[in-house]
Amino acid sequence: MDSNIGEIYDVAIIGGGLAGMTLACLLGRAAGLKIACIDGQDPQKQIREDARTTAISYGSAKILEEAGIWAALEGKACPIEDIRILDGASPVLLNFLSTEAGGKSFGWIADNADIRRALLARMSALKNIEHIAPQNVKDFVVSPDGGYVNVVAEGQSIKARLVVGADGRNSATREWMGVRTRDWNYRQRAVICTVAHEYPHENAAVEHFWPSGPFAVLPMTDGENGVHRSSVVFTEHGSKRNSLMRLTPQEFEAELNVRFPKEYGTVRMINERMCFPLSLVHAASYIAPRMALVADAAHGIHPIAGQGLNLGFRDVKALADLVCAAARAGGDAGADALLAAYQRQRRFDNMTMVAVTDALVRLFSNNIPPVRFLRRAGLRAVSRLPPAKRFFMRQAMGDR
Numbered sequence: 045m046d047s048n049i050g051e052i053y054d055v056a057i058i059g060g061g062l063a064g065m066t067l068a069c070l071l072g073r074a075a076g077l078k079i080a081c082i083d084g085q086d087p088q089k090q091i092r093e094d095a096r097t098t099a100i101s102y103g104s105a106k107i108l109e110e111a112g113i114w115a116a117l118e119g120k121a122c123p124i125e126d127i128r129i130l131d132g133a134s135p136v137l138l139n140f141l142s143t144e145a146g147g148k149s150f151g152w153i154a155d156n157a158d159i160r161r162a163l164l165a166r167m168s169a170l171k172n173i174e175h176i177a178p179q180n181v182k183d184f185v186v187s188p189d190g191g192y193v194n195v196v197a198e199g200q201s202i203k204a205r206l207v208v209g210a211d212g213r214n215s216a217t218r219e220w221m222g223v224r225t226r227d228w229n230y231r232q233r234a235v236i237c238t239v240a241h242e243y244p245h246e247n248a249a250v251e252h253f254w255p256s257g258p259f260a261v262l263p264m265t266d267g268e269n270g271v272h273r274s275s276v277v278f279t280e281h282g283s284k285r286n287s288l289m290r291l292t293p294q295e296f297e298a299e300l301n302v303r304f305p306k307e308y309g310t311v312r313m314i315n316e317r318m319c320f321p322l323s324l325v326h327a328a329s330y331i332a333p334r335m336a337l338v339a340d341a342a343h344g345i346h347p348i349a350g351q352g353l354n355l356g357f358r359d360v361k362a363l364a365d366l367v368c369a370a371a372r373a374g375g376d377a378g379a380d381a382l383l384a385a386y387q388r389q390r391r392f393d394n395m396t397m398v399a400v401t402d403a404l405v406r407l408f409s410n411n412i413p414p415v416r417f418l419r420r421a422g423l424r425a426v427s428r429l430p431p432a433k434r435f436f437m438r439q440a441m442g443d444r
């Protein structure tokens with residue numbers, strides 16, 4: 045790896061996850077900017093190990109297009125044309141069809157591994173980005189004159205005008221900045237896997253609220269041999285002793301077949317189950333002198349509405365636009381006014397989604413009869429009120 049000791053980068057990004065790398069690619073469009081993206085893990089290992097998929101909204105796809113990677117994903121990501129919401133044994137309570145939204149897809153389901161591969165390829169094509177990985181950042185120090193930050197990584201130090209923490213929900217950058225958080229543990233876990241099923245999914249995303257927790261089936265493009273595939277997110281509460289992770293593969297497959305919509309036919313697992321503890325974390329501030337937080341480092345939310353990374357994409361787009369505009373005007377990428385503008389642009393949107401997601405978790409993880417009644421009545425009401433339905437469709441698309 046090249047070391048650039050002595051050189052001052054415009055932006056150093058701590059964390060080359062999906063958000064950090066997207067930020068690097070958006071900034072990389074401004075040829076005059078010098079960018080470093082530092083990650084503690086081996087990127088190829090991350091590709092092998094992250095078996096998750098992400099629901100990418102229509103708005104996020106536009107951001108990925110600007111970042112120069114959407115073309116690489118288009119054939120691989122599966123469009124969502126139909127969203128079906130069910131509650132317990134009730135029939136479909138709420139159904140959104142893309143034909144009701146002007147024929148535009150609600151979004152796409154993409155393999156995280158495909159997004160990561162596309163971002164890595166784009167970063168290596170942009171000559172003003174240095175990707176430093178695997179190398180953990182250990183600390184940082186703001187220079188005595190406040191003109192830059194010295195980022196101390198395992199093998200070297202680098203200087204930058206702006207340091208961005210994109211290091212995920214347990215962000216060490218956030219801690220080093222001295223930023224407090226509002227956080228709680230939902231005492232829930234998401235168990236995920238990819239399955240093959242007998243019949244096609246018709247590009248439908250299904251969210252089924254069972255007393256044991258929400259169960260989502262998300263459409264994927266067919267596998268190489270024409271196998272119909274979907275991604276599954278089981279949310280479970282209660283003790284780890286009763287977790288789905290403790291079932292044998294055969295028992296887990298039987299659970300899947302009980303819960304899957306019957307029109308999918310027989311279902312079998314095609315990769316290993318993974319489990320993620322679910323919590324909420326929101327930073328009290330996204331900025332400090334010459335520092336900013338983006339994506340999960342600023343706000344980590346429950347995946348019930350599939351919006352976590354979509355919010356992160358909106359953060360990195362806002363920050364990249366401000367930094368590129370400053371670069372065009374010959375300004376400083378880490379100026380206080382620029383950082384204050386970033387925080388102003390993003391805080392309200394993120395706070396709203398944190399609150400909405402939290403309310404959804406409470407409403408849909410609750411099986412007390414009056415709550416269940418209100419939930420079903422609410423879903424039916426939305427279904428019958430075209431303006432309310434249009435509002436929710438716009439939210440799902442993230443088209444702003």
Ligand SMILES: Cc1cc2nc3c(=O)[nH]c(=O)nc-3n(C[C@H](O)[C@H](O)[C@H](O)COP(=O)(O)OP(=O)(O)OC[C@H]3O[C@@H](n4cnc5c(N)ncnc54)[C@H](O)[C@@H]3O)c2cc1C
Pocket residue numbers: 058059060061062063064082083084085096097098099100179180181182210211212213216234236277320338339340341347350351352353354355356
């Ligand atoms: C089950 C599940 C399903 C989800 N589904 C969706 C969905 O459908 N749609 C959606 O929008 N969102 C979804 N999300 C949320 C989404 O996965 C996250 O919002 C997203 O992964 C956050 O990306 P990030 O780049 O901010 O953080 P991360 O992916 O956590 O990346 C952080 C990176 O920082 C690196 N790092 C950490 N510390 C250091 C350090 N000290 N030095 C150097 N590098 C460091 C790590 O190695 C890592 O690569 C889901 C989440 C879960 C758990």
